[in-house]
Amino acid sequence: MGQGQQHKVSTSLAGAVSEEISASLAPVDAELERRYPGDPGTRQPVHTVYVPGDAFAADTVRTWGDQALELLDEHAPDAASFAAVLGLSDELAGPVHARVRAKLEREPIEDLRVDFEDGYHGKDEDQDAARAARLIAEAYENGTAAPYMGIRMKCMEVPVRDRGIRTLDIFLTGLMEAGGLPEGLVLTLPKVTYPEQVSAMVRLLEEFEKARGIEPGRIGFEIQIETSQSILATDGTATVARMIQAAEGRATGLHYGTFDYSACLGVSAAYQASDHPAADHAKAIMQVAAAGTGVRVSDGSTNVLPVGTTAKVHDAWRLHYGLTRRALARAYYQGWDMHPGHIPTRYAAVFAFYREGFEQAAARLARYVNRAGGDVMDEPATAKALSGYLLRGLDCGALDMGEVARLTGLTRADLEGFAAPRRGDLTVSAK
Structure with a gap:
């Protein structure tokens, strides 16, 4: 045949075969869409700061920032010393x-997160919960709020269940009476051991939505993984995967509780840390269970505080920086911070992580988009990862859109399109 002449293509299967297979897989298709909707495409914070409910004040966000700046000025006053x-x-x-x-x-x-669980030692929880609602509502109204704010209630176990439910009711009711639920509202349910406790939280939120005339499903929550039972059930199944399903689409995150989980496994206090093998095992299971569901995973915290002499502050900073970088490399893009002194190294680790890999990631994505080839053969899944990396860098302030656009030739909308393709699009070539 001459050049450009097409060959005749033959098939052996009747058209009905494909139709029958599609019909048989329709329930699976629907199940995939329901259970694995993919990442929501919204901003994920790089950390969660938790403040006891009796200590939370109107100026907490600004106070933490000022204290962090003071520590930076005292113990690393310039770029060279910090580096x-x-x-x-x-x-x-x-x-x-x-x-x-x-x-x-x-x-x-x-x-x-305003804490009404382990970190709370107040004498009047009703009043503290109402005050938290009022202050958070005012912060969102006057522009001083953190992008995300909410409370950690007590767990669903018998000794504290009623108290936790009441605190959540007071808090959410206070927000409604102050003007409604803010977009950045986040709730945390701690010490979950059984999926039925997650189902109970779902029921609680359903009833609140009905009582206040809120759109069903509006209120989501994080599940805190702090017990061995939340990782492995008595029948050998991965409990955390069942918890995600029990949340019926309301679960927004899985947060690892470093110290409760470590203690549950009998790890000595001196070795309780987010890089302990027990912690890595738990977080790996959390990560696999959450993949594709739209539920995000958060690392835990360190209890080594950057206080005291400059030498002690530097040691604590190095530890926190290293743990944060380690978590980022393992795709745990969020963690918990316990002290204002942790914030400088949180952001230093995050910014360094995105800036040091930015140019290479941008160049790889640009080659993929332009089909320019190179020394790495990238696929749609890699383009998704590269775009997600750049978007997270933009969201936290590590990168600017101007420099990203200059090296990739893409807009933010383009990046979002690559980062969150529809199901099946990962097999489609670059445009």
Whole structure:
């Protein structure tokens, strides 16, 4: 045959075969769409700060930022000294230090949880819950709120169940009476051991939505993984996967509880840390269970505080920075911070993570989009990962859209399209 002449293509199966297979798989197709909708495409905060309900105040967000800046000025007053503590390259030292300071001045906390569980020691929980609702509503109204705010209630176990339900009711009712639920509202349910406790939380929120005339499904919540039973059930199944399904679409995150989980497994206090093998095992199971469901995974925290002498602060900073970088490399893009002094190293680790890999990621994505080839053969799934990486860097302030657009030739909408393809689109080539 001459060049360009097409060959005749033959098949052996009747058209009805494909139709019959599609019909037989229709329930599976629907199940995939329901159970694995993919990432929601919204911003994920890089951390959660938790503040006891009796200590939370109107100026907490700003106070934490100011205290973090004071620590930075006292113990690492310039880019060179901060970089020397953390081992940052000369290339990263200036940009990271400048962006950390700007972040502490502009948006020191991305996600704040007013705590009514382990960290709470107040004498009047009713009043503290009502006050938390009032202050959070005012913060969103006057523009001083963190992007995400909410409470951690007590768990669903018998000794504290009624107290937890009452606190949640007071808090949500207070928000409604102050003008409605803010977009950044986040609730955390701690110490979950059985999927039935998640179902109980769902029922509780359903009843609140009915009582206040709220759109069904509006209120979501995080599940805190702090017990061995939340990872492995008595029948050997992965409990956390069942918990996600029990949430009926309301679960927004799985948060690892470093110290409760470690203690549950008998880990000595000196070795309770987010990089312990027991922690890695739990978080790996959480990560696999959550993949594709739209539920995000958060790492835990360190209880080593950057206080005292400069040498002690530097040691604590190095530990926190290293743990944060370790978590980022393992795709845990969020963690918990316990002290204002943790915020500088949280942002330093996050900004360094995105800035040091930014140019390579942008170049790879640009080659993929333009079908330019290169020394790495990238696929749609890689384009998804590269776009997600750049978007997370943009959301936290590590990157600017101008520099991303300059190196990729893409808009934010383009990045979002690659980062959240529809099911089946991962097999489609670049445009």
